[in-house]
Amino acid sequence: xxxxxxxxxxxKTYPDSDFxxxxxxxxxxxxxxxxxVGENGAGKTSTMNAMxxxxxxxxxxxxxxxxxxxxxxxxxxxxxxxxxxxxNFPEMLTPIRLAKVMAGTYKQWDQPLFLSLAxxxxxDMKMKIGKFSRGMKMKLALAVAxxxxxxxxxxxxxxxxxxxxxxxEILSVFLEFxxxxxxxxxxxxxxxxxxxxxxxxxxxxxxxxxxxxxxxxRLIYExxxxxxxxxxxERLDPADRLAYRKRDYQIDVLVGDRQAFERKYGGIVMxxxxxxxxxxxxxxxxx
Amino acid sequence: MNGLVANNFYSMQGNIKLSLMIALPxxxxxxLLGDSGMLPMxxxxxxxxxxxxxxxxxxxxxxxxWNRFEITLPVTRNSIINAxxxxxxxxxxxxxxxxxxxxxxxxxxxxxxxxxxxxxxSFGLQLALVTIAIVYPLILKVGAEKSDTLLFAAAGxxxxxxFLVWYLLRLxxxxxxxxxxxxxxxxxxxxxxxxVASYFASIAIYRNKEFN
Numbered sequence: 001x002x003x004x005x006x007x008x009x010x011x012k013t014y015p016d017s018d019f020x021x022x023x024x025x026x027x028x029x030x031x032x033x034x035x036x037v038g039e040n041g042a043g044k045t046s047t048m049n050a051m052x053x054x055x056x057x058x059x060x061x062x063x064x065x066x067x068x069x070x071x072x073x074x075x076x077x078x079x080x081x082x083x084x085x086x087x088n089f090p091e092m093l094t095p096i097r098l099a100k101v102m103a104g105t106y107k108q109w110d111q112p113l114f115l116s117l118a119x120x121x122x123x124d125m126k127m128k129i130g131k132f133s134r135g136m137k138m139k140l141a142l143a144v145a146x147x148x149x150x151x152x153x154x155x156x157x158x159x160x161x162x163x164x165x166x167x168x169e170i171l172s173v174f175l176e177f178x179x180x181x182x183x184x185x186x187x188x189x190x191x192x193x194x195x196x197x198x199x200x201x202x203x204x205x206x207x208x209x210x211x212x213x214x215x216x217x218r219l220i221y222e223x224x225x226x227x228x229x230x231x232x233x234e235r236l237d238p239a240d241r242l243a244y245r246k247r248d249y250q251i252d253v254l255v256g257d258r259q260a261f262e263r264k265y266g267g268i269v270m271x272x273x274x275x276x277x278x279x280x281x282x283x284x285x286x287x
Numbered sequence: 288m289n290g291l292v293a294n295n296f297y298s299m300q301g302n303i304k305l306s307l308m309i310a311l312p313x314x315x316x317x318x319l320l321g322d323s324g325m326l327p328m329x330x331x332x333x334x335x336x337x338x339x340x341x342x343x344x345x346x347x348x349x350x351x352x353w354n355r356f357e358i359t360l361p362v363t364r365n366s367i368i369n370a371x372x373x374x375x376x377x378x379x380x381x382x383x384x385x386x387x388x389x390x391x392x393x394x395x396x397x398x399x400x401x402x403x404x405x406x407x408x409s410f411g412l413q414l415a416l417v418t419i420a421i422v423y424p425l426i427l428k429v430g431a432e433k434s435d436t437l438l439f440a441a442a443g444x445x446x447x448x449x450f451l452v453w454y455l456l457r458l459x460x461x462x463x464x465x466x467x468x469x470x471x472x473x474x475x476x477x478x479x480x481x482x483v484a485s486y487f488a489s490i491a492i493y494r495n496k497e498f499n
Contacts, residue, residue: 046499049355049497049498049499052358052359053358054355054358054359054497054498055497055498055499056495056497071363071364071494072363074361074362074363075361077359077360077361077362078361080359082356082359084352084355084356086352087351088351088352088353088355088356089351089353089356090294090297090298090347090348090351090353091347091350091351092297092298092300092301092347093294093297093298097293097297100290100293101290101291101293101294101297102290103290104288104289104290104291104292104293105288105289105290105291105360105361105362106290106360106361107361154359
């Protein structure tokens with residue numbers, strides 16, 4: 001399997017902070033979308049920053065499209081489109097001028113593609129970016145990220161703060177992008193329902209550590225949440241539970257194979273979990 | 288890198304227009320007063336006023352977090368600094384170009400005093416070069432929030448350096464005046480050296496800079 005992104009044992013410490021990225025490892029197979037999930041401050045943006053050389057990693061390897069990316073590797077950065085949670089373009093610029101800036105920066109800049117995306121997103125090309133709504137800013141950021149025809153899109157909370165209609169519109173663009181087998185997306189989001197719609201894999205991160213990377217289909221169709229009474233919970237083999245969380249009258253147990261679990265432990269109510277529920281159990285639950 | 292230079296100028300466009308609105312009308316002052324005595328001051332202001340916009344551009348880069356995004360573009364960190372210093376140099380040259388209006392008007396009046404002109408350019412260029420040389424690396428270190436304070440402090444240091452050059456020259460020759468071509472020439476040379484040193488300092492700072 002070829003990977004668009006391989007992160008191995010990425011470690012990063014920060015002065016004046018206890019927070020650290022602790023041996024972050026995950027990979028994105030080419031042609032897939034990786035959802036990157038975690039609570040605020042879990043380390044999603046920090047991982048992306050270290051990955052993109054915005055911050056310097058202490059140790060570990062990051063291979064993008066098969067290559068380690070250093071400061072001088074401009075060719076690799078030509079292949080990456082980045083959208084951050086806040087639009088990082090000077091607010092005095094208009095989309096037309098921003099396109100001129102990008103055309104003078106990216107060798108692969110495709111002006112007709114940018115214009116067609118801008119028209120599709122109904123962007124006012126002469127309006128200053130500072131006057132755009134958040135939705136319009138994110139659409140502009142996406143148009144810019146796509147207009148140099150990248151192979152890897154890195155999206156940090158790109159859909160947060162947007163209404164469902166704009167989100168749907170943006171998600172459809174991601175799905176179109178991924179129709180090309182050589183394209184991949186790393187997408188961090190708090191809105192796990194978005195990831196449930198489009199992601200192929202999900203990586204859960206908590207306090208700077210990766211808790212789990214799994215295919216979304218496995219999470220939804222094979223993982224499960226057993227709703228156990230105390231005596232049922234006590235009967236469980238610890239090897240059969242990934243995480244558990246005590247609630248008022250029951251204990252929720254995350255299991256990796258709900259059918260096998262049901263066969264082994266009859267009489268326990270079993271539900272398919274959502275990404276949100278799985279994340280809560282992994283983050284808040286015991287092991 | 289062309290894109291980065293263009294972005295720097297787009298960010299400063301409003302302020303450049305404002306600078307032009309100040310720089311061009313003051314060209315008329317020597318003509319209206321019929322006195323060339325103010326020529327050095329006018330030319331110095333015109334040369335410096337555009338360079339004073341540096342803080343605006345850097346503040347905008349920081350507030351929009353463009354700095355962070357820029358790192359993801361297919362440019363090296365050195366190219367980002369190169370683009371900045373090219374923009375600074377063009378800003379200073381824009382100031383020099385604006386001051387040519389004053390020179391042209393003085394020529395029309397038939398009273399162009401080359402010594403006064405040299406004094407004006409020397410002081411204006413020294414102010415602009417030293418101010419940028421001090422402000423930009425410091426902003427990279429401490430952030431653009433205090434750029435206005437830094438700009439005033441740096442301009443003060445630039446004037447202070449001119450006094451220092453004069454003082455050092457007077458140690459060897461007590462007849463040297465503050466307004467003399469030797470002070471002008473040496474101050475300008477020192478400013479150029481500082482500008483070049485500032486470029487290398489900025490490269491070194493930016494190479495290890497992190498954007499969170």
